[in-house]
Amino acid sequence: MTGLSVSGLSYSYGAKVALRDVSFSVPKGQFCALLGPNGAGKSTLFNLLTGLFSTRRGQITVAGIDFARHPRQALARMGVVFQQPTLDLDLTVRRNLLYFAALHGIAGAEASRRADTALAQLGMAERSGELVRSLNGGHRRRMEIARALIHRPDCLLLDEPTVGLDAASRHAITDHVHALAEQGLSILWATHLTDEVRDTDHVILLHQGALIASGTAAGLRGPASLRDTFLRLTSGQTGEGAE
Numbered sequence: 001m002t003g004l005s006v007s008g009l010s011y012s013y014g015a016k017v018a019l020r021d022v023s024f025s026v027p028k029g030q031f032c033a034l035l036g037p038n039g040a041g042k043s044t045l046f047n048l049l050t051g052l053f054s055t056r057r058g059q060i061t062v063a064g065i066d067f068a069r070h071p072r073q074a075l076a077r078m079g080v081v082f083q084q085p086t087l088d089l090d091l092t093v094r095r096n097l098l099y100f101a102a103l104h105g106i107a108g109a110e111a112s113r114r115a116d117t118a119l120a121q122l123g124m125a126e127r128s129g130e131l132v133r134s135l136n137g138g139h140r141r142r143m144e145i146a147r148a149l150i151h152r153p154d155c156l157l158l159d160e161p162t163v164g165l166d167a168a169s170r171h172a173i174t175d176h177v178h179a180l181a182e183q184g185l186s187i188l189w190a191t192h193l194t195d196e197v198r199d200t201d202h203v204i205l206l207h208q209g210a211l212i213a214s215g216t217a218a219g220l221r222g223p224a225s226l227r228d229t230f231l232r233l234t235s236g237q238t239g240e241g242a243e
């Protein structure tokens with residue numbers, strides 16, 4: 001089954017075309033890295049995928065559910081980690097998750113079970129009773145990812161989830177999220193950091209609003225590094241931010 005499918009998606013801000021006929025799909029169990037330089041259209045795509053903007057041209061389906069026709073059902077199948085943290089710093093890790101579970105209509109023992117499972121998936125079980133305020137940036141991020149799993153989505157969208165974190169934290173988070181893909185989730189991971197992408201991952205490359213390359217990282221890069229391939233394919237841009 002396809003976790004996420006996008007077909008013929010276009011979006012403009014007035015005369016400015018931000019996305020141009022973008023199509024791709026993320027099957028069950030795939031880690032798909034969305035690479036693009038600044039201004040490529042990643043935020044616009046995320047805003048469309050999460051319903052912050054409404055789709056004017058093209059189709060989005062989540063776990064086979066048409067987003068435009070059934071937005072609530074589609075969103076219920078999707079977990080999202082936005083670039084900006086949205087945690088309550090004065091609650092414990094567990095309380096944050098239980099609160100989010102309640103928003104999805106999940107309560108009581110079932111909510112507790114799900115919180116435990118999600119925290120264990122991110123290696124955060126032992127921090128469940130700590131106040132979020134006391135956690136470092138990497139643990140806060142892991143907690144947000146755990147929280148996005150509480151309603152057992154089919155696909156997980158992450159918008160540059162490692163921005164501002166140190167190398168060890170970035171590494172731990174990318175490992176955990178790859179493990180989630182291996183467990184069957186469809187992952188869409190937006191980044192401009194090519195070192196977060198593994199050779200076996202699927203890559204879609206967005207440039208000036210268009211999807212200009214798609215395939216496994218190994219297939220796209222050939223004998224070159226993914227970073228050099230990214231810079232070559234997006235030349236004409238500065239390549240700013242590629243690492």
Ligand SMILES: Nc1ncnc2c1ncn2[C@@H]1O[C@H](COP(=O)(O)OP(=O)(O)OP(=O)(O)O)[C@@H](O)[C@H]1O
Pocket residue numbers: 013016017018036037038039040041042043044045
């Ligand atoms: N509100 C807006 N009005 C006009 N143009 C916009 C608006 N928001 C974004 N754009 C333009 O649309 C294009 C895509 O922007 P978008 O923010 O989606 O890119 P991005 O890949 O997320 O970039 P970044 O990583 O810098 O956030 C860019 O050329 C941007 O300047």
